[in-house]
Amino acid sequence: MPAATRRDLPRASSLDADADPGEAAAEKPPGWAAARQAIETGRYWVSPAGRRPRWRQKLFRCALFAFVAAMRLTGLYGRGRRNALAPRLVELELQFDTLPQAFDGYRILHLSDTHLDMAPELAGIAGAMLAGLAVDTLVLTGDILGAHDAPLHTAVEPLVPLIERVAVRDRRFAVLGNHDPAAMADALERIGFTVLLNRSTTVERHSEHVVWTGLDDVHYFYTDAARAALDRPGIEGFRIALVHSPELADAAAAAGVALYLCGHTHGGQVCLPGGTPLVTQLTRCRHAGRGLWRHGATTGYTSSGLGTGWPTLRYGCPGEMTLITLRRRP
Ligand SMILES: [Fe+2]
Numbered sequence: 001m002p003a004a005t006r007r008d009l010p011r012a013s014s015l016d017a018d019a020d021p022g023e024a025a026a027e028k029p030p031g032w033a034a035a036r037q038a039i040e041t042g043r044y045w046v047s048p049a050g051r052r053p054r055w056r057q058k059l060f061r062c063a064l065f066a067f068v069a070a071m072r073l074t075g076l077y078g079r080g081r082r083n084a085l086a087p088r089l090v091e092l093e094l095q096f097d098t099l100p101q102a103f104d105g106y107r108i109l110h111l112s113d114t115h116l117d118m119a120p121e122l123a124g125i126a127g128a129m130l131a132g133l134a135v136d137t138l139v140l141t142g143d144i145l146g147a148h149d150a151p152l153h154t155a156v157e158p159l160v161p162l163i164e165r166v167a168v169r170d171r172r173f174a175v176l177g178n179h180d181p182a183a184m185a186d187a188l189e190r191i192g193f194t195v196l197l198n199r200s201t202t203v204e205r206h207s208e209h210v211v212w213t214g215l216d217d218v219h220y221f222y223t224d225a226a227r228a229a230l231d232r233p234g235i236e237g238f239r240i241a242l243v244h245s246p247e248l249a250d251a252a253a254a255a256g257v258a259l260y261l262c263g264h265t266h267g268g269q270v271c272l273p274g275g276t277p278l279v280t281q282l283t284r285c286r287h288a289g290r291g292l293w294r295h296g297a298t299t300g301y302t303s304s305g306l307g308t309g310w311p312t313l314r315y316g317c318p319g320e321m322t323l324i325t326l327r328r329r330p
Contacts, residue, residue, distance in 0.1 A: 026185035026195040035223050036182045036216065045178075045220040048227070048247055049283035067270075068311050080313030085122060087306055087319035089129050092292070094299055096258055098238050099328040100208035107135040109166055110322040112244075112263025113177065113305025115146035116158040119312045123158035126306055126321060127165045134167040135323070137203065140193065141263045142177025142217055142244030144184055146309050152187045160191055170203050173212055177244040177264065178220040179309070196242060198225045200233035211235045213257070214242040219264060219281070222247075231255045245281075246288035246302050253296035259326075260300035265289050267304030271316035290317075 044051040071077040099106075109130070116123050145155045163172065174193040176184055185195040194201070196214020203210055213233050215226045230241060230251055241248075241257045245264035252260045267290045268277020280289040287293060293300045304320045 024186065024190040026189045026197060027199065028185070029198050029225065029229075032197055032216070032225065033182060035225065036221060039221050039223075040181060046222045047219050047283040048222050048251070052283075064311065068313070071311075071313065076315075077313065080311075080315055083314040083318065084308050084312045085119065085125060087122070087126060087129070087321060090320045090322045091325075092301065092322060093325045093327055094259065094301075095327045095329040096238070096299070097329045098258060099326055100205075100210065100238055101328055102205040102208040103210055103238070103326055104328040106137075106205075106210075106326040108261075108324040108326070109133065109135045109138045109168075110141065110261050110301065110303055110324055111138070111306055112141040112303040113143040113266055113307055114140070114159060114162075115143055115155065115179070115305070115307030115309060116162075117150045117154035118146035118307055118310060120154075120158045122307055122319075123162045127162045130162070130165045130321065133165070133323070134169070136169045138163060138166055138168045138172045139242055139261060140172070140174040140188070141242055141261055141303065142175050143179045143263065143305070143307075143309075144174075144177070144188065145179045145181070146307065148179060152181075152184055156184075156187045156191060163192070171212075173214060173242060175214040175242045175244055176217050176221075178217045180217065198223075198229035200229065200235055202235060202237065209237055211237040211239045212242065213239060215244075215248070217244045218247050219245045219283070227251060230257070246285050246293070246300060247282055249285040249288045249293070249295045249298065249300055252300075253298040257298050260295075260298055261303075261324075262288075262300065263303040263305045265302060265304070266308055266314075267291070267302075267317040267320075269304075269308055269314055269317055273316065275316060277317065 172193045174188045174195050188195050200213040239257045240259045241252050243262050246262045265280045271277050306319050
């Protein structure tokens, strides 16, 4: 593999994630901002399974308070916190019949659900694990923010020294998660990501290419435009989809996507012995809740995520960063 180059990134100290976007603004399809704002300020979340009222989330929040209280009473809280600060680097090799020859050996670092405002110390821990790593593309599949009402810079600034540790040859792609407001798209562009909001682009190598399709979050912010971008990328070729959640796994298979990378579930964050998640926060496609999966001819990977939402606890389900090598099946 040719030597990777390290693109210049703004220093965290000079980053103002809440500033006017200026020149580094994400490419927004017509109507996207208005549709996003309508859901952000409305009374319902929208997924491919339909609308659901926001108040249901408050019930889940009450259950979480009870869970945290139980962990404190049983003395397991500290262990859960230590678990949450001990991510793994998972390495995968995935084979495809249709991968262009020029992309045999292509390396993707997949980050998801960084939520660094909840635990900024994770950036240093993860950065040390990634030091010296060289990849072709770095992808971030949403939920940069943890607390919905936190300022963006509390989640974006710790991300800068983390991604600076990785030499990236081609691109840094990102999509938004259900915790990320629309303004996160421009904040990510300012630190060197190309944010794919219901659109596709290509990466070329030796006159061959792969097609990358990125969708806005579909767990809270699903629109017909997301489905249309998945169904009709407007570019032929080997397809990789970046979506925050696996809830469109079946649609991706129908659309001919070869590889679907996502997160959202945190792998359950709390799992029974054997790794069975208690909760996946999925409205559909629950078979794709964690790790490697297949749906039709589509191969998918659901990252357990680097960080956590509240509470910052993990049991039986470590956080992860995933290094994926693409191989053309001989
Ligand atoms: Fe998340």
